[in-house]
Structure formats: structure tokens, C-alpha cells
Amino acid sequence: MLKIMHGCARLQAQNARHMSGFSALAPRNLDSILKLDTVRHASPEQVASLWDKYHSGRGLVGTIISKGQFDTIQYRAKSCPFFVLPLQQLDGYTSFFLQAQVPHFLFTGLEDYKIRGTNASPYMTVAHYTELSESKGLVLVRGDIVFPGKLTDTQARRLIELSHSFFLQDSRFKLMEQFNKESAEFEFEDVLKELNISVGP
Numbered sequence: 001m002l003k004i005m006h007g008c009a010r011l012q013a014q015n016a017r018h019m020s021g022f023s024a025l026a027p028r029n030l031d032s033i034l035k036l037d038t039v040r041h042a043s044p045e046q047v048a049s050l051w052d053k054y055h056s057g058r059g060l061v062g063t064i065i066s067k068g069q070f071d072t073i074q075y076r077a078k079s080c081p082f083f084v085l086p087l088q089q090l091d092g093y094t095s096f097f098l099q100a101q102v103p104h105f106l107f108t109g110l111e112d113y114k115i116r117g118t119n120a121s122p123y124m125t126v127a128h129y130t131e132l133s134e135s136k137g138l139v140l141v142r143g144d145i146v147f148p149g150k151l152t153d154t155q156a157r158r159l160i161e162l163s164h165s166f167f168l169q170d171s172r173f174k175l176m177e178q179f180n181k182e183s184a185e186f187e188f189e190d191v192l193k194e195l196n197i198s199v200g201p
Contacts, residue, residue: 030129030140044136051140061124061143061156065164070128070139073167074102080173080180084110084188085162087155088197096123098163103128107159109150123151126160162195 030036034054039047048064055062065073077100085107086093095110097120105126112120129140143156151159166172172194178186192199 059145063141067133067137076167077102080176123147
């Protein structure tokens with residue numbers, strides 16, 4: 001399994017330099033989700049609470065990051081837009097391919113990506129809304145699950161958290177840099193170790 005993943009990860013990194021990428025689904029305008037006039041005088045904590053309640057279930061995932069975090073993600077994604085993220089499961093792990101087209105993220109199953117390339121349909125699209133970044137210091141994040149049969153709400157939330165962490169934490173971002181810029185040096189086991197994912201005997 002690891003040998004297969006090594007080769008696949010290197011292949012993705014090599015191809016990344018030549019890909020135009022998935023076609024992002026058109027995200028909803030923020031004002032159609034959260035009426036901006038109703039939150040202009042709300043505190044950042046109140047906005048966060050409203051956003052979280054709105055995205056409870058229904059194949060939607062909502063979270064919030066700071067303006068500073070978004071700025072870092074946006075800057076780093078320019079040079080490292082691709083990565084493979086594994087999610088722990090009872091019988092091992094399953095891997096997802098990330099493409100960052102900030103302010104959007106696209107996730108699809110790695111196996112689907114290996115077969116269909118950039119024609120693979122995203123399992124989830126993620127939008128980062130910056131309309132309140134200056135006034136509240138917040139960036140609202142929304143994940144829309146395209147194929148609920150292939151991605152649960154819990155998995156979707158975890159993918160968003162992981163993708164942000166790999167852009168924001170220096171030690172994790174080094175792995176993204178290897179994947180995108182130094183594919184010969186990239187080892188998928190390093191990602192598994194970083195996430196404490198066991199691969200069994």
C-alpha cells in the first residue's frame with residue numbers, strides 16, 4: 001500500500017506543474033447565505049455562532065478562520081496548490097486530492113483523480129468569504145458536499161481542518177512544498193506520521 005501511495009504522490013506532484021485544474025463549481029454569494037446587513041453590528045463571536053448554527057448538517061460544513069490565517073493560506077497556496085490528505089478509518093485510511101484555487105478549495109477522492117485526472121468531479125467545494133475580514137477580522141468558510149455518498153459531514157469538516165493546518169503550520173507546510181516542488185524528496189509516510197495514522201502490520 002505504501003509503495004503504491006509513494007508512486008501516486010510523486011505522480012501528482014509531477015503532473016501538478018502542468019495542470020490547469022478542476023473546474024470550480026460556482027459558489028453562492030455570501031449575502032444569499034448570511035444577510036450582511038443583519039451582522040454588521042454583531043460581534044465576531046456572534047457572527048461565528050450564527051455561521052456555525054446555519055451549517056449544522058444538511059451536507060454543509062461551516063467554520064471560521066482569522067484574516068491573518070487566510071492571508072497566509074492565500075500566499076502559500078500560490079506556490080503549493082496541490083496535496084494529498086489521508087483520513088483515518090477503522091481499516092486504515094482513505095486519501096483525498098486537494099487543489100487550492102484560493103478563495104476556493106476542491107477535494108476529490110485520490111483514486112478518482114488517478115483515473116480521471118482533472119476531469120474527476122469534486123466531492124466537496126470550499127469557499128472562503130472575505131467580506132467581513134476587514135470589519136470583523138474573520139473569514140467565513142463554507143464546504144458544500146457534492147457527493148454525500150462519498151464524503152460524510154464529519155469527513156468534510158476534518159478535510160477542511162487538515163488542509164488549513166498544512167498551510168498554516170510550518171512543519172506541515174514543508175511537506176506541501178516537497179510535494180509541489182521537490183517530488184523526488186516527498187515521502188507519503190511522512191504525512192501519515194505527522195497525522196499519527198497507523199498503516200497496520
